[in-house]
Amino acid sequence: xxxxxxxxxxxxxxxxxxxxxxxxxxxxxxxxxxxxxxxxxxxxxxxxxxxxxxxxxxxxxxxxxxxxxxxxxxxxxxxxxxxxxxxxxxxxxxxxxxxxxxxxxxxxxxxxxxxxxxxxxxxxxxxxxxxxxxxxxxxxxxxxxxxxxxxxxxxxxxxxxxxxxxxxxxxxxxxxxxxxxxxxxxxxxxxxxxxxxxxxxxxxxxxxxxxxxxxxxxxxxxxxxxxxxxxxxxxxxxxxxxxxxxxxxxxxxxxxxxxxxxxxxxxxxxxxxxxxxxxxxxxxxxxxxxxxxxxxxxxxxxxxxxxxxxxxxxxxxxxxxxxxxxxxxxxxxxxxxxxxxxxxxxxxxxxxxxxxxxxxxxxxxxxxxxxxxxxxxxxxxxxxxxxxxxxxxxxxxxxxxxxxxxxxxxxxxxxxxxxxxxxxxxxxxxxxxxxxxxxxxxxxxxxxxxxxxxxxxxxxxxxxxxxxxxxxxxxxxxxxxxxxxxxxxxxxxxxxxxxxxxxxx
Amino acid sequence: xxxxxxxxxxxxxxxxxxxxxxxxxxxxxxxxxxxxxxxxxxxxxxxxxxxxxxxxxxxxxxxxxxxxxxxxxxxxxxxxxxxxxxxxxxxxxxxxxxxxxxxxxxxxxxxxxxxxxxxxxxxxxxxxxxxxxxxxxxxxxxxxxxxxxxxxxxxxxxxxxxxxxxxxxxxxxxxxxxxxxxxxxxxxxxxxxxxxxxxxxxxxxxxxxxxxxxxxxxxxxxxxxxxxxxxxxxxxxxxxxxxxxxxxxxxxxxxxxxxxxxxxxxxxxxxxxxxxxxxxxxxxxxxxxxxxxxxxxxxxxxx
Numbered sequence: 061x062x063x064x065x066x067x068x069x070x071x072x073x074x075x076x077x078x079x080x081x082x083x084x085x086x087x088x089x090x091x092x093x094x095x096x097x098x099x100x101x102x103x104x105x106x107x108x109x110x111x112x113x114x115x116x117x118x119x120x121x122x123x124x125x126x127x128x129x130x131x132x133x134x135x136x137x138x139x140x141x142x143x144x145x146x147x148x149x150x151x152x153x154x155x156x157x158x159x160x161x162x163x164x165x166x167x168x169x170x171x172x173x174x175x176x177x178x179x180x181x182x183x184x185x186x187x188x189x190x191x192x193x194x195x196x197x198x199x200x201x202x203x204x205x206x207x208x209x210x211x212x213x214x215x216x217x218x219x220x221x222x223x224x225x226x227x228x229x230x231x232x233x234x235x236x237x238x239x240x241x242x243x244x245x246x247x248x249x250x251x252x253x254x255x256x257x258x259x260x261x262x263x264x265x266x267x268x269x270x271x272x273x274x275x276x277x278x279x280x281x282x283x284x285x286x287x288x289x290x291x292x293x294x295x296x297x298x299x300x301x302x303x304x305x306x307x308x309x310x311x312x313x314x315x316x317x318x319x320x321x322x323x324x325x326x327x328x329x330x331x332x333x334x335x336x337x338x339x340x341x342x343x344x345x346x347x348x349x350x351x352x353x354x355x356x357x358x359x360x361x362x363x364x365x366x367x368x369x370x371x372x373x374x375x376x377x378x379x380x381x382x383x384x385x386x387x388x389x390x391x392x393x394x395x396x397x398x399x400x401x402x403x404x405x406x407x408x409x410x411x412x413x414x415x416x417x418x419x420x421x422x423x424x425x426x427x428x429x430x431x432x433x434x435x436x437x438x439x440x441x442x443x444x445x446x447x448x449x450x451x452x453x454x455x456x457x458x459x460x461x462x463x464x465x466x467x468x469x470x471x472x473x474x475x476x477x478x479x480x481x482x483x484x485x486x487x488x489x490x491x492x493x494x495x496x497x498x499x500x501x502x503x504x505x506x507x508x509x510x511x512x513x514x515x516x517x518x519x520x521x522x523x524x525x526x527x528x529x530x531x532x533x534x535x536x537x538x539x540x541x542x543x544x545x546x547x548x549x550x551x552x553x554x555x556x557x558x559x560x561x562x563x564x565x
Numbered sequence: 566x567x568x569x570x571x572x573x574x575x576x577x578x579x580x581x582x583x584x585x586x587x588x589x590x591x592x593x594x595x596x597x598x599x600x601x602x603x604x605x606x607x608x609x610x611x612x613x614x615x616x617x618x619x620x621x622x623x624x625x626x627x628x629x630x631x632x633x634x635x636x637x638x639x640x641x642x643x644x645x646x647x648x649x650x651x652x653x654x655x656x657x658x659x660x661x662x663x664x665x666x667x668x669x670x671x672x673x674x675x676x677x678x679x680x681x682x683x684x685x686x687x688x689x690x691x692x693x694x695x696x697x698x699x700x701x702x703x704x705x706x707x708x709x710x711x712x713x714x715x716x717x718x719x720x721x722x723x724x725x726x727x728x729x730x731x732x733x734x735x736x737x738x739x740x741x742x743x744x745x746x747x748x749x750x751x752x753x754x755x756x757x758x759x760x761x762x763x764x765x766x767x768x769x770x771x772x773x774x775x776x777x778x779x780x781x782x783x784x785x786x787x788x789x790x791x792x793x794x795x796x797x798x799x800x801x802x803x804x805x806x807x808x809x810x811x812x813x814x815x816x817x818x819x820x821x822x823x824x825x826x827x828x829x830x831x832x833x834x835x836x837x838x839x840x841x842x843x844x845x846x847x848x849x850x851x852x853x854x855x856x857x858x859x860x861x862x863x864x865x866x867x868x
Binding site: 076082099292510 | 716717719720721723724726779780782783786787790793794795797798799800801802803804805806807808809811812814815816818819821822825826828829831832855859861
């Protein structure tokens with residue numbers, strides 16, 4: 061039993077196994093780039109599964125749409141992790157042992173070394189040894205009877221160990237990050253809209269880490285002021301920014317606001333959380349005047365359907381006022397849907413957008429009346445109406461028209477729908493990851509360790525001086541690079557020349 | 566920011582001239598490869614390049630002289646190529662690696678410069694045709710199919726990290742092109758029947774591959790890490806398994822495997838060479854497939 065465990069451990073920690081595991085890791089990570097992933101785009105996954113039938117379902121069961129969360133992916137990196145630890149422990153032990161040991165004694169036959177040179181000099185062996193010692197200043201050296209053995213490049217192993225331990229540290233920090241981090245997205249209206257990080261329900265979407273239950277979010281509030289965007293003539297955006305105010309920490313109690321300019325690439329960093337400006341769009345505001353004279357005004361974000369021209373689609377929904385009977389109320393709900401063109405381009409009555417900035421915006425609206433189906437308990441998209449209601453005849457299109465700012469449309473029962481104004485909205489992302497600073501530190505160590513271990517060469521030089529019968533001294537120099545890194549030759553040649561010249565030291 | 570059209574035009578001219586010069590260099594290299602004597606044994610001994618230092622300056626054969634002209638043309642091409650990038654940058658008023666055309670141009674320049682340095686260190690000049698041909702193909706694709714007018718970049722790319730991350734990744738990928746090619750040559754050379762006596766010894770090819778990979782790997786690592794730092798500022802997380810990130814990770818693992826394979830019995834030589842080729846293939850895949858076929862956060866770096 062012990063023998064079995066020992067053999068398993070040895071097998072697991074051998075280089076060959078590590079290599080196999082590296083391949084497996086590479087292979088297992090690839091589907092994540094080739095197949096749609098739930099974490100990146102859940103809608104695409106659904107489309108893919110629907111399109112591929114049983115094959116798609118099989119892939120889904122095997123976790124191919126969330127590769128990095130599957131047990132088989134975890135198994136590979138955990139095994140690799142273990143293998144790495146098993147490899148590193150004995151190496152670290154060996155490292156400290158070697159650090160205290162002396163350079164290896166000079167071998168008997170130096171001419172067998174990969175690098176070798178010799179000369180007969182008119183100096184005594186002692187002088188030759190002295191000279192060699194001077195030439196190899198800075199090397200770890202051991203002088204024997206007429207010999208010098210020197211060693212250099214210990215940093216290589218240091219760098220190598222630093223690299224591998226930093227890799228372990230990075231993996232651990234990354235894993236911890238997955239436990240305690242969270243990420244949420246929310247759309248906030250510009251010109252006064254506020255968001256407070258008080259709980260999950262303030263977000264439009266929220267992705268918690270495994271140990272985050274949403275009760276302990278970092279408290280802070282942001283208020284969006286003016287949003288501005290700059291575009292090239294072809295509609296390509298040049299820059300976005302939102303002037304915001306925020307309060308966090310002690311400012312919350314004293315209710316003081318600090319200003320900040322939120323830009324792409326320049327998130328707000330406060331109290332360990334980060335707030336990003338991800339995107340923006342438009343909110344049209346409509347006023348509905350009901351036949352009884354009562355007015356309702358609403359502005360809700362529409363979703364950019366075209367990322368270049370920002371032609372946006374959405375649905376602004378109204379409840380008729382003053383009707384207590386839910387049956388009647390449900391028959392008279394109103395939805396204004398359609399297309400918003402920030403810079404309109406009319407072509408035969410069909411509205412489209414030609415530029416993303418606001419320039420006398422227009423909307424092409426379809427007004428629906430009837431039961432929106434918002435009361436049936438199911439959630440529905442804020443960007444569209446429930447098509448089932450239309451199919452069932454419970455919601456009917458009652459008017460269609462292009463509206464410029466201030467224009468209105470009158471329905472058959474005298475209800476008026478006016479297009480009032482357009483405002484900006486911004487989509488924000490809040491991210492919280494307490495361990496990312498450690499990941500960064502380990503990443504820096506990784507680069508340092510790697511750089512050192514791949515540039516420093518571990519090499520040895522031996523010198524032996526023997527007195528010859530004619531009174532001269534035979535000086536031999538042998539060299540060996542301890543690593544498979546080639547390119548030791550030039551340095552050796554230089555050293556050998558310095559040791560073997562006729563000058564006395 | 567207005568684009569300076571004159572400089573942009575100069576840049577395009579220089580780009581085309583560089584391509585022409587490279588093409589001519591390839592022809593000259595090919596002549597040397599085809600007609601020069603096979604490499605002498607002394608040059609390919611175990612101690613490799615060290616011996617070169619003491620190589621007697623024997624009379625050059627005509628083929629060798631032509632090969633030297635090829636090398637000189639390569640340097641000229643690299644100068645023109647560099648000029649084209651500089652003009653591009655000046656015309657758009659930003660770092661000249663903001664779209665796929667410019668990225669590939671920088672990548673190829675890094676590969677050419679690496680090759681020039683290697684030519685000075687190893688007796689491998691005549692292999693120029695094998696190395697420059699894939700570079701020329703990339704440059705040609707870049708200059709035709711993927712060509713993009715000089716223009717400013719999107720808001721997300723307006724960061725000094727564009728200067729750091731993209732250049733480091735591009736340069737390291739360019740350097741990694743060289744071991745990709747020499748590893749393929751190694752696999753051709755290192756068979757029992759020496760069917761390609763005109764190639765340098767397997768040992769020289771292996772060492773060249775190793776030394777360039779060892780140079781590029783830390784650079785590539787640094788490039789990925791810079792990308793992560795930028796992603797943290799731009800996208801809200803430092804790592805999110807975006808397709809480009811994933812394939813970069815995979816090729817990083819493959820190159821790590823290459824370095825380990827060279828220290829593992831049974832994997833040295835052919836095994837390691839295959840791994841290096843796989844790493845190179847992944848880089849090409851990452852450049853083309855991920856940019857052009859899949860959609861991810863890196864997509865704007867496309868055309």
